[in-house]
Amino acid sequence: TNKKQIAVLAGDYIGPEIMSAGLKVLEAVSKNNQFDYEINAVPFGGAAIDETGDPLPDSTLEACKNSDAVLLAAVGGPKWDHAVKRPEQGLLEIRKDLNLFANIRPTVISSATKEYSPIKITDPVDFVIVRELTSGIYFGQPREKTSTMAIDTMRYTANEIERVAKVAFEMASHRRNHVTLVDKANVLATSKFWREITEGVAKNYPEVEYDTSYVDTASMKIISSPAQFDVILTENLFGDILSDEAAQITGSLGTIPSMSKGKTGPALYEPIHGSAPDIAGKKIADPISMIKSVAMMLENSFGRGDMAIQINQAIDEVYKKGILTPDLGGSSSTEEVTNLIIKSI
Amino acid sequence: TNKKQIAVLAGDYIGPEIMSAGLKVLEAVSKNNQFDYEINAVPFGGAAIDETGDPLPDSTLEACKNSDAVLLAAVGGPKWDHAVKRPEQGLLEIRKDLNLFANIRPTVISSATKEYSPIKITDPVDFVIVRELTSGIYFGQPREKTSTMAIDTMRYTANEIERVAKVAFEMASHRRNHVTLVDKANVLATSKFWREITEGVAKNYPEVEYDTSYVDTASMKIISSPAQFDVILTENLFGDILSDEAAQITGSLGTIPSMSKGKTGPALYEPIHGSAPDIAGKKIADPISMIKSVAMMLENSFGRGDMAIQINQAIDEVYKKGILTPDLGGSSSTEEVTNLIIKSI
Numbered sequence: 103t104n105k106k107q108i109a110v111l112a113g114d115y116i117g118p119e120i121m122s123a124g125l126k127v128l129e130a131v132s133k134n135n136q137f138d139y140e141i142n143a144v145p146f147g148g149a150a151i152d153e154t155g156d157p158l159p160d161s162t163l164e165a166c167k168n169s170d171a172v173l174l175a176a177v178g179g180p181k182w183d184h185a186v187k188r189p190e191q192g193l194l195e196i197r198k199d200l201n202l203f204a205n206i207r208p209t210v211i212s213s214a215t216k217e218y219s220p221i222k223i224t225d226p227v228d229f230v231i232v233r234e235l236t237s238g239i240y241f242g243q244p245r246e247k248t249s250t251m252a253i254d255t256m257r258y259t260a261n262e263i264e265r266v267a268k269v270a271f272e273m274a275s276h277r278r279n280h281v282t283l284v285d286k287a288n289v290l291a292t293s294k295f296w297r298e299i300t301e302g303v304a305k306n307y308p309e310v311e312y313d314t315s316y317v318d319t320a321s322m323k324i325i326s327s328p329a330q331f332d333v334i335l336t337e338n339l340f341g342d343i344l345s346d347e348a349a350q351i352t353g354s355l356g357t358i359p360s361m362s363k364g365k366t367g368p369a370l371y372e373p374i375h376g377s378a379p380d381i382a383g384k385k386i387a388d389p390i391s392m393i394k395s396v397a398m399m400l401e402n403s404f405g406r407g408d409m410a411i412q413i414n415q416a417i418d419e420v421y422k423k424g425i426l427t428p429d430l431g432g433s434s435s436t437e438e439v440t441n442l443i444i445k446s447i
Numbered sequence: 448t449n450k451k452q453i454a455v456l457a458g459d460y461i462g463p464e465i466m467s468a469g470l471k472v473l474e475a476v477s478k479n480n481q482f483d484y485e486i487n488a489v490p491f492g493g494a495a496i497d498e499t500g501d502p503l504p505d506s507t508l509e510a511c512k513n514s515d516a517v518l519l520a521a522v523g524g525p526k527w528d529h530a531v532k533r534p535e536q537g538l539l540e541i542r543k544d545l546n547l548f549a550n551i552r553p554t555v556i557s558s559a560t561k562e563y564s565p566i567k568i569t570d571p572v573d574f575v576i577v578r579e580l581t582s583g584i585y586f587g588q589p590r591e592k593t594s595t596m597a598i599d600t601m602r603y604t605a606n607e608i609e610r611v612a613k614v615a616f617e618m619a620s621h622r623r624n625h626v627t628l629v630d631k632a633n634v635l636a637t638s639k640f641w642r643e644i645t646e647g648v649a650k651n652y653p654e655v656e657y658d659t660s661y662v663d664t665a666s667m668k669i670i671s672s673p674a675q676f677d678v679i680l681t682e683n684l685f686g687d688i689l690s691d692e693a694a695q696i697t698g699s700l701g702t703i704p705s706m707s708k709g710k711t712g713p714a715l716y717e718p719i720h721g722s723a724p725d726i727a728g729k730k731i732a733d734p735i736s737m738i739k740s741v742a743m744m745l746e747n748s749f750g751r752g753d754m755a756i757q758i759n760q761a762i763d764e765v766y767k768k769g770i771l772t773p774d775l776g777g778s779s780s781t782e783e784v785t786n787l788i789i790k791s792i
């Protein structure tokens with residue numbers, strides 16, 4: 103069969119609600135565009151803990167490996183706070199096991215969405231964060247906790263930095279030709295190493311402007327002058343903090359997708375927000391982040407930028423008509439937003 | 448002599464300019480209030496590298512140890528980017544050598560300063576960050592860089608966490624009775640340890656509400672709902688990033704002081720911003736951060752909250768009259784702002 107295989111990991115709390123919205127949009131846009139695919143829905147996160155005791159069962163990992171792309175909604179929540187292995191552990195494992203070393207999160211504030219930003223903004227904002235996702239202090243050994251002290255290790259090899267730096271420069275060369283490495287090179291040995299290796303990669307992209315920023319300064323600039331960024335390249339922990347901050351300045355966390363990819367194998371697409379236990383079951387979760395994740399998948403894993411454009415234009419309609427979920431100050435339901443997007447495709 | 452001894456470290460670029468402003472205000476307020484002190488100005492940072500090759504000469508450290516309080520302006524800059532030992536190294540050493548384990552940075556947005564905030568804000572904001580300053584990944588061993596890999600170590604002992612946690616709870620009990628521990632306990636062993644130890648300290652302050660937040664979430668909340676915080680307690684690296692972010696939401700980095708203190712010995716007071724090489728010599732550096740650092744010193748090291756109030760009220764006057772430096776959108780000089788403050792005392 104030449105049907106594209108998509109592994110679907112709905113996860114927990116609002117996860118299944120927004121996944122269902124994403125899949126409906128995928129179905130609608132595929133019909134219009136002769137895109138043939140097959141869904142393989144598998145348990146992951148808390149849902150998988152309940153079924154098997156493991157947030158990432160072998161069968162789920164196999165299904166992902168055998169797919170052409172992975173769609174993930176959201177995992178975790180208070181129910182599993184005291185589980186032996188928590189849902190988040192599954193997230194770290196799937197990243198590592200699929201070797202998804204580059205996590206890409208867009209921050210876009212256009213004239214259409216400017217009013218939702220908590221920041222007084224004049225210039226349009228359009229940058230991406232390329233976050234290293236399978237190394238650094240998230241995975242470094244030793245990691246240890248006794249009754250008197252604890253240790254984590256931030257560790258990077260040249261290869262780990264080089265491959266993700268290439269992703270950033272490659273992206274920049276198709277965007278506005280500007281990469282900013284964010285680090286703490288005035289303190290950390292790993293950051294000094296990031297500078298060395300990234301400078302080497304930068305030499306191969308003479309058309310791309312390359313500069314660096316300390317992470318504390320970057321956390322200010324994301325607020326004071328976000329328009330100056332094109333591609334931010336950074337290590338795992340800094341990327342975690344800065345990408346959430348960047349999401350917040352759009353004012354609509356519920357609308358931001360992400361892509362995680364390696365050199366080969368399926369990429370993974372997911373909203374950047376979590377499973378939002380507080381609004382689960384209320385049918386008001388914002389489906390836009392999931393629907394944009396579907397668009398990102400069509401463009402990047404299946405070369406269907408045309409279909410992605412159709413989805414994104416349909417999303418513009420819900421903003422124009424003000425059919426929005428409560429996170430954006432609206433009073434519409436997940437279903438109403440989804441249906442309008444489908445109608446507009 | 449019962450004159451208070453103050454070690455003065457002016458540092459680099461705008462450092463001496465704002466230090467001079469701070470000392471003038473100290474002189475003025477002291478005359479009005481029979482406060483007796485002696486200044487001991489010593490080289491530090493780049494200035495000390497130029498003189499002695501070392502950003503923290505032994506004689507400077509001695510002078511600090513023999514003082515009742517240390518005033519520091521700002522260090523570093525491009526001139527010493529390739530120095531064997533950089534000015535920032537001096538900063539890390541002085542913190543460690545004076546055992547200044549708690550760094551306290553206030554974030555205040557009042558109705559008077561609201562208009563300078565880049566954030567659309569309704570509620571007044573008033574929180575402090577208590578940042579651990581002498582341990583964690585800034586000092587942990589091994590720290591190593593070879594041609595193929597690099598390592599940093601985040602390490603905390605129970606004692607290091609406990610003593611700074613106590614500072615946070617003590618502060619909260621004199622403020623709005625609320626401590627938020629910021630960590631990454633869903634990933635880091637050190638963060639799980641912070642939670643354990645801090646919970647223990649919290650038990651001794653039953654009147655203080657205690658909660659926790661992941662660092663990525665906190666970086667969002669500082670933008671979306673800063674009014675919810677009272678005291679944020681966090682480890683060294685997270686505190687570095689979040690306190691700069693918090694400073695930025697006030698819109699006036701040039702106005703924020705800080706205090707670093709240990710259990711005994713002199714505390715150190717300094718602006719949170721750097722040495723601003725780009726505006727050095729132009730006589731337009733905002734002196735407010737330094738002047739507020741002087742006020743913080745008078746209140747906390749010398750029990751002269753009355754004098755601190757006089758300074759802070761005088762600072763309100765410059766806002767009211769719009770006599771402000773360019774960082775706040777004004778066109779006044781360092782000297783004009785300083786003189787108005789002195790006149791208003």
Ligand SMILES: CC(C)[C@H](C(=O)O)[C@@H](O)C(=O)O
Binds near residue numbers: 633634
């Ligand atoms: C849930 C957590 C482990 C995860 C991370 O820190 O990477 C999340 O914050 C994210 O950014 O995807």
Ligand SMILES: CC(C)[C@H](C(=O)O)[C@@H](O)C(=O)O
Binds near residue numbers: 538539
């Ligand atoms: C200059 C640098 C080493 C320092 C730090 O990271 O602590 C600075 O950013 C600060 O916050 O005081």
